[in-house]
Amino acid sequence: MSRIEIDEERCKGCLLCTTVCPKAMLRGSSRVNPTGYKVVEVIPDLAGQCTGCAACAQMCPDVAIVVWRSPKRKEAA
Amino acid sequence: MSETMAFTRPRSLADRVTHYCPGCQHGIGQRLVAECLDEMNLTDNTIAVTSIGCSVFLYDYLLVDSVEAPHGRAPAVATGVKRARPENFVFTYQGDGDLASIGMAEIMHAANRGERISVVFVNNTIYGMTGGQMAPTTLVGQKTTTCPSGRCSATEGMPFRMAEIMAGLGGVAYSTRVALNNVKHINQAKKAVRRAFEVQLKNQGLGFVELLATCPTNWKMNPLEANERIAKELIPYFPLGVFKDVKEGGQC
């Protein structure tokens, strides 16, 4: 299962990533980082849906997202 | 479970938080430049000419040799750099005030001469750094601090379409307009930057990429609204597309 890491110190809470995630698994949080921005977070219940498409990372102006892609495991029939 | 890194910061992009506002797409523009420099093995050979605007600190973010040009003069400075060291890769990165207002003569003539440089032009229809004044690319009806009732074509003229103007000049090998408002456009933008870099390497002429981008702070919008404005208002007036590509041909 693929995943992303959000660097909360770089995030400026612009939420542009939330507009491009095909699984709609990103949202603004209420956590404020040291610079004063409300950072974005992965919705915990949807984290497993990440496909590693990296759309969020490409859309992020602050290069705040690292994307790890894992090969899909075929579900047992 | 073996995972591979599918996306990370390019090596020529400094590991530091930028000063840009939330949602400002300079961050995307400069990242695309960094990716292309790295992927095309140009980084160690690059001399960047930075300009005046919100991107004035570009030399702190792109880890390449850089010279700071006065406002608008980057294409002239880049001409000097490239004529002095033609074997180096030279590009400018400019905003709409820098390139299309005070620097209009310099970009027109550098482009007309076909200087072997690449120009990255970030168009957000406003002066960002100085607090939101009217730009040559401000849209009719758009309110800024120096046209508070909205740009009026009778007194302020119409916005310049730079990519089309560049395409009309003989020395330009490639001129295109792209946007940064969604992933599909960002991917197109990266290809455009690549091509603009390529025409320099192939000695074909000047490469020009206009990037439509947001300025949430001075548009008085949040980043999401600002991003939507690109599709709603900018693209209808500034169409996306390739306006010139000499393909295999070029200058003598």
Add this chain to the structure above:
Amino acid sequence: MEDARIFIKGNEAVAYGAMDAGCRCYFGYPITPQNEIPEFMSKALPQAGGAFVQAESEVAAANMLLGAAATGIRSMTSSSSPGVSLMQEAISYMAGSDIPGVLVNMTRGGPGLGDINPSQADYFQAVKGGGHGDYRTLVLAPSTCQEAYDLTRQAFDLAFAYRNPVLVLGDAILGQMKEPVRRAEPRAKDPAEAGQWRLDGAKGREQRILKSLFLADGALAAHNLRLMEKYQAMRAETRAEAWDTDDAKLVVVAFGSIARIVKTAVRALRARGLKVGLFRPITLFPFPEHDLRELAKAGKAFLTIEHNMGQMVEDVRLAVCGLADSDFYPALPGNIPTPDEFEAAILKSLEGRA
């Protein structure tokens, strides 16, 4: 190289000086009375494997100079008064960024469009800095075609020694008159010049940034202090000619082509037994204030003659302040001065002090 002299205009002497100094880039724009310089360079540079660009304006030319010089290549521009006004922004940026370059001004009459005859009315612009901010440039003032060649050559060495713009201040007389000039051996190529700071691609090293913006707390202050130290060090380059001043009662201070006309007047008056001499600053910055002060201590009187309404005279008065003063005679811009005119002015000054 054979010991031959060539009979050339001052403008051409400047161009030869530049080429022999190893100039490999020239950027300029046509303006009277210096067009022989870009025309010469447009032929000479491609032949030498260099680059010539006729820029779209003097603004562009000066910025092209900034760019080429930032890569450590010996580069030059030239213009005349109104065009040099346009270059002031780039000069300030070059000074602020420690970028070396040579700029030649063949001064004409002003202000505004003025005329195409000579004047020396750009002294303030050159020496006090026509651009913004606390900066200085070395200013060299040739008065013969040979000096135009020699000083232009040296201008490049000085620019790179101090990483600073250097101005060569001539005028339409110098630019257009023809005299014999002896060239020296052209400078050997030095591809390693400026290797410690030039921009040439950050391969195997940290990036280099040439800029003049310093926003961090205390950074601009420190930068300005360092620049001032550089300008102090430049004082080692001070140069002047003292001609027949030892026993002179009155010393005429003049620079450039005007100093030549003054010399003719001084010779004529000496032949009549009058004890007058000429002091000719060759570097206008750094100004030879020490030598002038020594002359003042020796009890000389001073008369400053320049082809303007009174510019260098302020620096003369400052140099001798407390010990002496300087009379002033303006050769009016728009008129070509004659030795007779200067003789009369010198006599008047002598009379006034009898």
